Amino acid sequence: xxxxxxxxxxxxxxxxxxxxxxxxxxxxxxxxxxxxxxxxxxxxxxxxxxxxxxxxxxxxxxxxxxxxxxxxxxxxxxxxxxxxxxxxxxxxxxxxxxxxxxxxxxxxxxxxxx
Amino acid sequence: xxxxxxxxxxxxxxxxxxxxxxxxxxxxxxxxxxxxxxxxxxxxxxxxxxxxxxxxxxxxxxxxxxxxxxxxxxxxxxxxxxxxxxxxxxxxxxxxxxxxxxxxxxxxxxxxxx
Numbered sequence: 001x002x003x004x005x006x007x008x009x010x011x012x013x014x015x016x017x018x019x020x021x022x023x024x025x026x027x028x029x030x031x032x033x034x035x036x037x038x039x040x041x042x043x044x045x046x047x048x049x050x051x052x053x054x055x056x057x058x059x060x061x062x063x064x065x066x067x068x069x070x071x072x073x074x075x076x077x078x079x080x081x082x083x084x085x086x087x088x089x090x091x092x093x094x095x096x097x098x099x100x101x102x103x104x105x106x107x108x109x110x111x112x113x114x
Numbered sequence: 115x116x117x118x119x120x121x122x123x124x125x126x127x128x129x130x131x132x133x134x135x136x137x138x139x140x141x142x143x144x145x146x147x148x149x150x151x152x153x154x155x156x157x158x159x160x161x162x163x164x165x166x167x168x169x170x171x172x173x174x175x176x177x178x179x180x181x182x183x184x185x186x187x188x189x190x191x192x193x194x195x196x197x198x199x200x201x202x203x204x205x206x207x208x209x210x211x212x213x214x215x216x217x218x219x220x221x222x223x224x225x226x227x228x
Contacts, residue, residue: 031214042203042220043158048212056212092157096214100165101146101207103216105158 002027002095004106012112013083020079021109023093028073030096033103034066037090046091049076083113116141120204120219127226133191135222137204142182146207148216149178149189151200158203162189166209194226 003026013019023032031050035043046066047055055068070076080087094105117140127133137147146165150158162171162178164187170179177190191198201223205216 033215042218043205043216044218045215048215090155094158094216100163101214102160102163103148103205103207103214104160105150107157110155 001102002029002097002104004093004095004104006093006106006109008109009107010110010112012114014114015084017083018079018081019083019111020077021091021093023076023078023106025074025095027097030073032070032076033094033096034068034076034078035092035094035105037092037108039088043092046078080111083111085113087111088113116144116206116208116217118204118206118217118219120202120222122222123220124223125225127194127224129195129226129228131194131226133194133224135189135191135202135204135224137187137189137219139185139187139206139217141206142185143209144182144206145209145213147178147180147187148205148207149176149187150203150205152203152221153200161202191224194224196226196228198226199224 005024007022034046037043045058046061047057049055049070067079090108092108119138121136148163149161164180175192180187201221203221204219208215
């Protein structure tokens with residue numbers, strides 16, 4: 001298993017600003033994922049972040065809007081840039097461990113953009 | 115693209131009832147299937163993981179089955195309790211180039227009343 005922490009847990013931001021979300025894992029993992037959960041919706045994958053390579057973004061998500069860093073095997077950041085109210089969501093990071101690829105999630109960051 | 119559907123969207127039952135939550139997916143070429151629990155405003159807690167070669171997994175009062183050929187999974191909750199109230203999410207693991215990537219359903223919101 002893996003224990004994941006995220007910072008901040010929640011934030012209220014103004015339109016046009018940027019927020020960087022941190023994800024810390026208690027063990028070394030190869031694959032990390034960033035998801036978005038809009039109000040009343042299920043989870044949508046933003047990107048996959050593997051250490052030592054560029055993040056891979058899903059259709060509809062671009063690096064200029066959601067830049068990701070993965071400096072080592074236990075840490076990643078997601079930045080939400082030039083925010084608009086439509087970016088108000090819960091952002092979650094997750095990791096897979098072992099050959100089963102069981103996935104574990106952080107507690108999420110609740111973002112409100114005004 | 116994999117699509118995951120969960121039925122019902124919401125369920126309200128008295129304490130003590132046995133429940134079945136349903137999940138269906140369109141592409142049977144999966145690596146695994148995971149059931150999660152999400153409490154309001156919180157992250158996801160992994161409940162059960164079923165590998166593509168397995169038929170079912172059990173943990174306490176929970177039992178999950180997988181019929182890959184028909185694209186279906188069920189989560190059975192025995193003797194439900196008010197503490198089981200949460201949203202239950204089904205997620206299918208990709209087998210292809212993005213091994214580890216999950217596709218989520220929209221969840222079943224469960225309320226168990228005393």
